[in-house]
Amino acid sequence: MKKFVLRPTLQWRSTRLFKTPLVLLIAMLLALGSALDAAARPVDVSLATLFPTERQTKTAVVINKVLERFHYRDFELSPAFATNTLEHYFEALDPNRSFFLDRDVKRFLASASKLDDDLALGQVDVAFDIFRVYRMRVDDRVEFALGLLNQPFDFSQPDTYQFDRAEAPWPQSETELNDLWRKRVKNDYLTLKLADKDDTEIRKQLRKRYEGIRRRIHQFDTDDVFQTFVNAYTQSLEPHTAYMSPSTSENFDISMRLSLEGIGAVLRADNEYTVIQRTIPGGPARQSGMVNTGDKIVGVAQGVDGDFEDVVGWRLQDVVDMIRGPKGSMVRLQLLPKAEISGGGRMREVSLVRNEIKLEDQAAKSYVIDKLDNAPDLRIGVIEVPAFYRDFRAESSGTQDFRSTTRDVRKLVAELKEQKVDGIVIDLRGNGGGSLTEATSLTGLFIEEGPVVQVKDSFGKVEVETDPDPEILYSGPLAVIVDRNSASASEIFAGAIQDYGRGIVVGEPTFGKGTVQTLIDLNRYVPDIDLGRLRLTMAEFFRISGGSTQLKGVEPDIPFNLGYDSDDHGERSLDNALPWGSIRPANYQKFNHVDLDGLISRSAERTARDPGFRMLTDQGRMLSEIEDRDLVSLREDERRQESERRDKALKEERNNFLRSRGIEPVDEDVDPIDEEALEKQQEVIDAIQVDEAARILADLIKQQGGAQRPRAVMRD
Incomplete structure (x- = not known):
């Protein structure tokens, strides 16, 4: 999982940092925003250019030597370690196992017997071979998904969708992959339908979403491919060791020089969603009372009336680029609450004014x-x-x-x-x-x-x-x-x-x-x-x-x-x-x-x-049960009933507690929300444990x- 954080967390001497985990070190650029203009979007990268460079070969050799000499854990290249690296690389590219076929994975793993010798010499051709196959698989799946959007959907049939496939077997055939994507597109449609969007709007949004997946994969250049592979390599050793390419290092330096401006939220990637890991004291997200740990960001818009950009399936860095902006500017987020992790559809919109997170606020x-x-x-x-x-x-x-x-x-x-x-x-x-x-x-x-x-x-x-x-x-x-x-x-x-x-x-x-x-x-x-x-x-x-x-x-x-x-x-x-x-x-x-x-x-x-503790315990137990699930129904009536039941249970527990403390609960579905009352309500909840x-x-x-x-x- 990837996180973005601008400030170092724990400093040992003057140059050493440590923090909670990340997969790619570009994740140290947190969605705290900056005064920089958003970088221009890269152009479509030709497949013919996706081969390792001499600089990357030298980089891989140096990384090997540094790991062997200085890493805290004893490190030695071996066939088993090389195989583990490839497995992590497949997971980094396709965490939900919905693009690669089982035969793709087995073919490359079977050729890994001498990969440790190749890696020792800095030879990473296999990473680019795998990525080129991946890009073709993405193109195939996007075309299939777009074709499904031209068909009607029936949400009365007893069907289910496995939305979390991180531990599932790789699909055995194209027929199995087609069925997986049929259910995925159907689930994506149902989720938006449950959020009260009409048919035309849903199909337009999903078409843009799937085309966006293809576009972003086509924008991967050699540095992106190399960095992704090297981080799969380092993550096979230990989860906090990560590589930054020259371009990522430059962005990191720029971000470290900036003041803490933005929404004040630490983000991570979870499959195709960008998730709120935590909010920072003094930041707009925390002060709003509407942004909570575990919420998923599904849309980002600029200003008071800018159009929302669907960000499901986006790379974490791209979502951060959307959220970044100068102090005083507004960003609007569409959030799917943690309790709707299975896609119940109950979204909320939050408007945040980017601001400097001052030391005194923390x-x-x-x-x-x-x-x-x-x-x-x-x-x-x-x-x-x-x-x-x-x-x-x-x-x-x-x-x-x-x-x-x-x-x-x-x-x-x-x-x-x-x-x-x-x-x-x-x-x-x-x-x-x-x-x-x-x-x-x-x-x-x-x-x-x-x-x-x-x-x-x-x-x-x-x-x-x-x-x-x-x-x-x-x-x-x-x-x-x-x-x-x-x-x-x-x-x-x-x-x-x-x-x-x-x-x-x-x-x-x-x-x-x-x-x-x-x-x-x-x-x-x-x-x-x-x-x-x-x-x-x-x-x-x-x-x-x-x-x-x-x-x-x-x-x-x-x-x-x-x-x-x-x-x-x-x-x-x-x-x-x-x-x-x-x-x-x-x-x-x-x-x-x-x-x-x-x-x-x-x-x-x-x-x-x-x-109060009864509320917190019931809420924690319910959220843990939701996180343990990986299947959802594709019947509309079942999904609505489940979402309403869960929402009702959480609200009843919270409201009963607040009334026991003499506080009238705030109805979060009312617009505009009484923000002062909401803040008071949150203070009472935060005080339960203390x-x-x-x-x-x-x-x-x-x-x-x-x-x-x-x-x-x-x-x-």
């Missing part, structure tokens, strides 16, 4: 929760930390009071002390990471001194990052709340707090991103030739207790079961992810032991009867006889 904030039902006499402070930020530009220019997470949290803790809070909750939900320096120094606010995280490089050397400040700012009761999207620096902070026993960690298991990447300019190995760059995994993070944050993430002391399948999310869901591992523990002191059993049982009793975290901390305070300073003891 800055830490605080508030106080009092009058808890289990501890009405206690006051709990909450500090929201959306990212581990540090204004490196201001710091490098000599500014003494530059913004950073640690500096902001220091001020917030002082303010909460003045408000006489009895404990503090650090909210890291949705925090995808940031600066390692900040993760380390923030931990230091809550411990006196000692190690925070261990870093092991590809040569086996272990370096320990330690708290730079021997003083402790806050020594009172502490809780950290995390979720499945808390990653990287968030996992380092939460893991350290947990290992020290300095506070309790509550919520969901975290993302599990424990590797470090660096950008390597390949030109250094072959002067005077632009070879592009390689994003290389070259180190791994380990907690001070010795275990890695890789794969497993941080397991909460007190878990919230919200109905999701954790194996389908985060690092655990990626092919070839590095395994969890351990090294020797660092030398550190642990605080007093906490009796977790009592805290867990009391929390479980509360959440079982809490309408309120329970405050109750858990209150239970801990009472268990310990009041807000006392934890006492350090030697680690066992």
Whole structure:
């Protein structure tokens, strides 16, 4: 899966980056927009030009050497690895297995016995041979689909469509492929029909969609083919290592120089859809209250009245190009909600004004929760930390009071002390990471001194990052709340707090991103030739207790079961992810032991009867069930009934909860929407988990006889 993100997430030293996964490193250009004009669309590329160049041969050789020398995982070319590369390449070109025939795949895999020797010499002819066949298969399928649009459709027959074929066998014959595409076109038509489009509009939109698939494949040049193949090669080793061609590297440099302007949404590709991975605090998407994780972007339009461009089947980079634009301009999105992942058809349109995402919009904030039902006499402070930020530009220019997470949290803790809070909750939900320096120094606010995280490089050397400040700012009761999207620096902070026993960690298991990447300019190995760059995994993070944050993430002391399948999310869901591992523990002191059993049982009793948790759990369970499905009915009445039933169930749970909190639910089908009321509604929903975290901390305070300073003891 591919993601776009403009800013680096966790920085190790000054040049090393690590982030959640991506397949192609062009994915580091996030749909945060830019002040650049959209690049002119490329022309149709002749098949006769699609052959590897001498520059690409040299690039492949250099990449091999870099991987062998510097990659964190031991790497050696072998026939098995070469075969795995071809399999990944087929998946990259045809993830839904709807273009290639089984005989195409078997023919090329059968010739892979000496591919490892070819790759060692930089010979990648097979990638271009496969792509030329792929382009011809795309042409055939598009012609077939366009022909079907000239025929009537009958939606009363008991037929089904397998919309997710990632694990399905490759089609055995053209007859099987024709039947697959007959169902696909029928499903595409039905999805738009359920969205209340008329016959003429549907056929026009689908014709444009299928012709667009063919046009974009015809625009692949030699660099596009080579980059796609090399990334299939690197993904066969490990999911975070990726190659950027010279042109992609140039776009990356331009994007990194731009201010954070745009809609503020991290995107990924999922088969033929562009999906909202998460929204960024302070960005237009998050502030609208109408763009949610898991929503699929099916159309993009410019300005107040621009026509929508159907983007189903588009490459992720092309969708990003459509969403990009200068500050103050409007982009409109057609979204298919996550609950409609099987194509129920209930779409919504969202208008967003591209804007600069300012540092202060992502800055830490605080508030106080009092009058808890289990501890009405206690006051709990909450500090929201959306990212581990540090204004490196201001710091490098000599500014003494530059913004950073640690500096902001220091001020917030002082303010909460003045408000006489009895404990503090650090909210890291949705925090995808940031600066390692900040993760380390923030931990230091809550411990006196000692190690925070261990870093092991590809040569086996272990370096320990330690708290730079021997003083402790806050020594009172502490809780950290995390979720499945808390990653990287968030996992380092939460893991350290947990290992020290300095506070309790509550919520969901975290993302599990424990590797470090660096950008390597390949030109250094072959002067005077632009070879592009390689994003290389070259180190791994380990907690001070010795275990890695890789794969497993941080397991909460007190878990919230919200109905999701954790194996389908985060690092655990990626092919070839590095395994969890351990090294020797660092030398550190642990605080007093906490009796977790009592805290867990009391929390479980509360959440079982809490309408908010019941809503979140039912919603999570329903969405997990939807994601596990790969078949939909092609009968119109069944699809309508299913969509209405699911929509009704989700709304009823949400509305019952909101009314239990004295909030009248907002009807999202009304135009115009009361955005202020919608924002208030979302605030109440977002508070469900943090309120329970405050109750858990209150239970801990009472268990310990009041807000006392934890006492350090030697680690066992």
